[in-house]
Amino acid sequence: xxxxxxxxxxxxxxxxxxxxxxxxxxxxxxxxxxxxxxxxxxxxxxxxxxxxxxxxxxxxxxxxxxxxxxxxxxxxxxxxxxxxxxxxxxxxxxxxxxxxxxxxxxxxxxxxxxxxxxxxxxxxxxxxxxxxxxxxxxxxxxxxxxxxxxxxxxxxxxxxxxxxxxxxxxxxxxxxxxxxxxxxxxxxxxxxxxxxxxxxxxxxxxxxxxxxxxxxxxxxxxxxxxxxxxxxxxxxxxxxxxxxxxxxxxxxxxxxxxxxxxxxxxxxxxxxxxxxxxxxxxxxxxxxxxxxxxxxxxxxxxxxxxxxxxxxxxxxxxxxxxxxxxxxxxxxxxxxxxxxxxxxxxxxxxxxxxxxxxxxxxxxxxxxxxxxxxxxxxxxxxxxxxxxxxxxxxxxxxxxxxxxxxxxxxxxxxxxxxxxxxxxxxxxxxxxxxxxxxxxxxxxxxxxxxxxxxxxxxxxxxxxxxxxxxxxxxxxxxx
Numbered sequence: 001x002x003x004x005x006x007x008x009x010x011x012x013x014x015x016x017x018x019x020x021x022x023x024x025x026x027x028x029x030x031x032x033x034x035x036x037x038x039x040x041x042x043x044x045x046x047x048x049x050x051x052x053x054x055x056x057x058x059x060x061x062x063x064x065x066x067x068x069x070x071x072x073x074x075x076x077x078x079x080x081x082x083x084x085x086x087x088x089x090x091x092x093x094x095x096x097x098x099x100x101x102x103x104x105x106x107x108x109x110x111x112x113x114x115x116x117x118x119x120x121x122x123x124x125x126x127x128x129x130x131x132x133x134x135x136x137x138x139x140x141x142x143x144x145x146x147x148x149x150x151x152x153x154x155x156x157x158x159x160x161x162x163x164x165x166x167x168x169x170x171x172x173x174x175x176x177x178x179x180x181x182x183x184x185x186x187x188x189x190x191x192x193x194x195x196x197x198x199x200x201x202x203x204x205x206x207x208x209x210x211x212x213x214x215x216x217x218x219x220x221x222x223x224x225x226x227x228x229x230x231x232x233x234x235x236x237x238x239x240x241x242x243x244x245x246x247x248x249x250x251x252x253x254x255x256x257x258x259x260x261x262x263x264x265x266x267x268x269x270x271x272x273x274x275x276x277x278x279x280x281x282x283x284x285x286x287x288x289x290x291x292x293x294x295x296x297x298x299x300x301x302x303x304x305x306x307x308x309x310x311x312x313x314x315x316x317x318x319x320x321x322x323x324x325x326x327x328x329x330x331x332x333x334x335x336x337x338x339x340x341x342x343x344x345x346x347x348x349x350x351x352x353x354x355x356x357x358x359x360x361x362x363x364x365x366x367x368x369x370x371x372x373x374x375x376x377x378x379x380x381x382x383x384x385x386x387x388x389x390x391x392x393x394x395x396x397x398x399x400x401x402x403x404x405x406x407x408x409x410x411x412x413x414x415x416x417x418x419x420x421x422x423x424x425x426x427x428x429x430x431x432x433x434x435x436x437x438x439x440x441x442x443x444x445x446x447x448x449x450x451x452x453x454x455x456x457x458x459x460x461x462x463x464x465x466x467x468x469x470x471x472x473x474x475x476x477x478x479x
Contacts, residue, residue, distance in 0.1 A: 002017040003093075008024065011032070015106065019107075023054075028109055031062075031119065035270035035288070035289070036051060038050045038052055046084075047066040049064055050064075063103070065088070065189075068269075069117065075114055083110060086108055091168075092190055100187065101185065101187070102188065102190065104122060106122055125186060130175065131178040135152075135175045150221060151183070155225075157221070157224070158226070159187075160208060167199075169203050170187070173207045174210045174212065205230065205233045209240070219231075267296065280304060281411070284411050284448050292448075293448040302447055312453045345370055348372055349373040349374075350364070350372055351374075352388040357395075361399075373405075374392065374406065376408075378408070378423035378427060379412060386427075390430060390431065406439045406477070407464070408443075409460055414450040414451055414460065421464075421466065425467045437472045438472070439474040440460060440474065441476025441477065443477055
């Protein structure tokens with residue numbers, strides 16, 4: 001693979017010369033922005049997302065792994081050992097040179113700011129499966145009719161042996177870092193790998209011990225294909241690794257609960273900050289990748305709002321308590337009836353897919369569902385957005401599907417009932433030819449959707465009942 005270094009304002013790195021984009025600077029900046037992702041793959045200590053990179057011939061789907069340096073330790077590691085993106089880039093090339101499959105490296109990108117990110121970009125393996133899912137099923141004793149488990153266990157052992165004999169100590173040889181496609185294994189998450197020296201016997205066993213193969217008969221196949229009979233040292237490391245993971249999960253769970261209570265929620269890089277002057281009730285922003293709101297307020301902040309609304313909540317509790325005898329009586333009455341009910345079938349919830357509307361309709365046809373819940377966005381003032389929703393509704397209705405429309409709210413609409421009503425007065429006549437049922441309210445028990453107490457939701461329903469006269473109004477979804 002021929003590589004080329006590059007340097008643009010704010011960024012340096014290397015790229016695969018065969019996949020050089022025409023606008024290198026623009027593409028580097030776009031790839032470095034998680035908000036440009038087509039799909040999120042993992043959000044944690046590092047970000048992993050799918051993007052599409054234009055090249056000379058045709059676009060290439062790539063996976064971007066963004067390593068962050070917003071804490072002191074990652075910045076020191078970067079200064080002393082180079083960034084994790086750089087290490088991934090070097091190891092990937094060395095693995096391919098040794099004949100060990102890994103997704104083709106495309107680019108490594110380094111921020112000039114020492115606290116800025118470093119990114120490793122490689123080709124996306126469409127249709128690949130993580131070994132973790134297959135091993136989880138095997139560990140649970142489930143049948144895998146479409147998977148040759150014996151082949152997988154043998155290939156894992158052979159791949160590990162080839163890796164070690166070629167001078168690589170992977171140090172993270174676990175099921176989540178092995179992809180399977182077309183009966184071939186690909187290694188990913190390469191930054192911890194050490195190379196240039198054949199691992200010792202102890203280091204080899206430590207690598208093998210990380211693979212979550214729990215059944216003795218499966219371990220036997222795995223170790224035999226690797227070519228070792230040292231089961232004692234393997235099991236010692238294997239049990240130690242499992243214990244370490246269990247301990248870390250308990251510690252993280254405890255500290256995570258304390259942080260969630262006291263600290264503001266940490267947003268992913270693509271999610272915008274709430275306005276600086278926003279009140280606790282209004283610290284919600286839209287996350288376009290998950291297509292739902294994100295709540296910046298901490299649990300402690302939300303508790304303060306609940307306490308401020310305590311009188312309203314107590315009134316609701318009193319109404320419920322007074323109604324409990326009637327509810328119990330009615331429940332007993334219904335239990336005694338036991339009348340058969342015809343099952344109407346499953347439904348599917350949808351939003352438009354502007355990138356490929358025909359593909360979306362094809363998937364609905366393949367699924368065979370006859371009922372659709374189409375979510376509209378009443379806060380949208382862009383008529384093009386409503387045009388895409390109406391076109392989808394028209395196509396689904398023309399296929400004979402039964403449509404129900406979900407009308408979610410956001411905080412701005414909750415605070416401005418007149419705007420909410422105007423939006424529904426436009427939506428009602430536009431969509432009622434395709435379906436007469438409208439679900440008013442989305443997850444009203446989740447503050448990120450803008451409703452903090454029942455009174456706020458009641459105002460929305462009253463306005464909806466006036467704006468949607470003649471329609472059937474359904475109650476809200478709750479989580």
